[in-house]
Each structure stands twice: as structure tokens, then as C-alpha cells.
Amino acid sequence: MNRIEQFVLDTIDESRPALIDLTRELVRIPTENKQTIGGEKECQLLLANRLKEFGFPLDVFTPLDVEGIENHPRFVPGRDYENRPNVVAILKGSGRGKSLIISGHIDVCAKEPLLWNHDPFGADIENDRLYGRGSLDMKGGLAAAVMALKAISAVGVELVGNVYLESVVDEEGSGSGSLSCILRGYKADAVIIPEPTSMTICPASMGEKYMRIAIHTENRKQYIGSGPKDINPVYGIAKVIDALYTFEEERGKIEPENIHPLYRNMANPLAVTIEQLKAGDVGVPGAFGIPVDAWLLASMRVFPGTTEEEFEREFYSFLNSAIEKEPVLKRNPPIIANEARFLHPHQIDPNHPIMKMLSDSFMKVCKQRPKIEGAPFACDGFLFEKYGQMPVVIFGPGGENAHAANEYVRIQDLCDLTKIFALTMMNWCRYR
């Protein structure tokens, strides 16, 4: 490590309290994604103000400000983007070095109705843990990127290539925040997304398919507690649950050589998760009788390299044979519909230069070799790859309970991440 690099890292050490403060400020402003509305504006304006104070030019725009986005095949219609601006900060390089995008989402998933021991928006600190909704997924990673950018400009390092820092809206709903940045023209030679990876450098992410499976009461009649017992759709949906359980088990029996090489250390990578389950009009008091329908919402993971069509073939062939074998389902088959859009998996060559650059920076900061594996989740990564032709790496802090109660991020990871981002910006974009 040379003197300038060391100077930047020392500066980041000194600004550790500011990094923690910024993360806490972001966590304290709720930005829950309430499908189809959101409330990112206040938090985005705070971030924009900080970035302005640090001296960076900004571009603030909502997804719908980007002309033509509504005609894009990946645009998800029917979402409200009033008061939901993206914020892009630009650190303009002095020449023609390689460019870098660091992109993170500012929206968080809903805190309710989970049981928290900490105020979800209190940003409590206990030892090395900073608690709160979004602390891990992914305001902490965003704050680290901001502080890296700040340290570089504060010590007067002049980058040759451009760095763009994107804080985007509606990742937990549609991905239109990221899509609109791509369509607005933000392009770079590499993209880093600081989603929580426990400091593992991930050249790949999983794909995810959501399906809603419903069973209506046979003959669409509602009986008041009489009639043949198994016309009740609850019994049908129970068989579907059994089938999905078996589907996950069968997929888990994959031969080791067929497991994607970046996912061989992961337990149950091809998870099938029943996320919601409902029967009858639960919101209507006094809706007695056999429920009109029962449905569930399931998410299912796929490895990088698997297309939506390949997954659908596998899924329908399994489910159709399960229906064939089960009289209740055969008589009254489930109605299956896609929920939301397919989240594509993504991958780049694990030896891509940006991987090497991140690994070198990691070793300088953490004094050990990084873990390199696939990210165990789907995210906006594929949008940059598929619609922006940019190589994408997922790399962010550790912690626990993303999308769950008592979410927290490790503070030490945020400090290390800030340093690794700073070194990567400097050496990827080059500097004077």
C-alpha cells in the first residue's frame, strides 16, 4: 500500500463516527416500500443534502422523469412514483480512466407485523451492531459508499475515471429505480451493489420466480358448512403445499456436479419459500361458511444461467404430475399465475478485472483473502447486466435479519467496506 492509499484509509478511520451517524440518519427515516407506493423522498433529500455539502454534483429524478421508460419491456406499470426520486452523485474524473457505478436502494421492506426488540427506526447501537430496518439491506452499504467518495475528495485525490453513486427507489417492488438510472444514460465499466453479502465478493446472484397458486371452491358455490368435505379449497391448497415441499426436496437432491460452482457451499440454494397463505375473506367479519378460495404465494430460486422458460418447464412438469396423482387436485386443479416479474439471475467471470480489483483492495484492508461465492439472493444486479451491458459485482456488509425483525449491520464491516470502496475507486479509475 502506498502513502496516498494509507492517507485515505487513515482519513476513513478518523471519520468512523460520521459513517455511523450517516447510517443512523438514514435508518431513522422510514422508507418502507408499501407496494405500490413508497416514501423515499425525505431520506433521499437528506442524502442529497449530505452529498451536496461534500461538494458533489447531483442528478435527482423520479423513474417517470426518464423518457421512454414506460415502453421498456422491464418497466413494471401501476406503481406510484410521486415523491420517489433517485439521487445520483457524480465524481467527475479528470481524464479517460475506467468508470465505476456504486448503486444501492434506499427503500426498505415493511417492518410490520414482526416482533422487534429494538425500535425498527431507532438505529440503536449495541457493541458492533447497528439495529434497524434497512441498516443491513441496504442503507449501511450506501452510507459506506458515500463516505468512501467523501474521503477521496477530502484528501484531494483526483480520480481519472468517473464514479457515480446511485441511491435508487423501489428495488423491493419493481427495480424501476435502477432501470431508470440505466435508461438515463449512467454507464460504467463496472457496477458494485453493496447488498448484504457478509463481505463475500459475489460475481453472481440468484434468480427468483414468484407464483400465486389459487384454488377456488368447486363449482364456485359457497356452502354453509355442508356438502362434501373436500370441496373446501383449503384441502386442495394443503395438497399444493405438500407438492411444493416435495418440489424443494427433489431440487435439493441435485448432483453435486450440477450445483453452480459459486453455490456449492450454500445450504439449500434452490429454496422454495411459501411466503403468504390465505383462505376465505379474512378481512370480513362474519364471512361464515366454506371459503370461496384459498391461495398461496411462493418464491423459488434459480441458479445463474437458468432462464425463466427452463425453470417454468421444470416447475410445471413437476406440479402437473403431482396434480395427476392427487384426486383432490385433479378434480379441482389449482390456477397458477406469475406474480410480479421474473428476477433474472446474473453472473460475470469470477476472474473479471473488477473482481481482482475488489479482492486486492479487500486484502489490503482485511489482511486476508476474500471469500468469493454467489450471492444467495436475487437483486437489481441483472438489470445493469441485461439492459446496460455492465459487469456487476454484489459486495456488502455482514449482519443478520434482512427482511426480518431485529435487522442489524456490523459496524466494523461498514468501516472496512468504506476503505475497500475507496481503494477500489482509486485503483479502478486511477488517480493523480
Ligand SMILES: [Zn+2]
Ligand atoms: Zn436489498
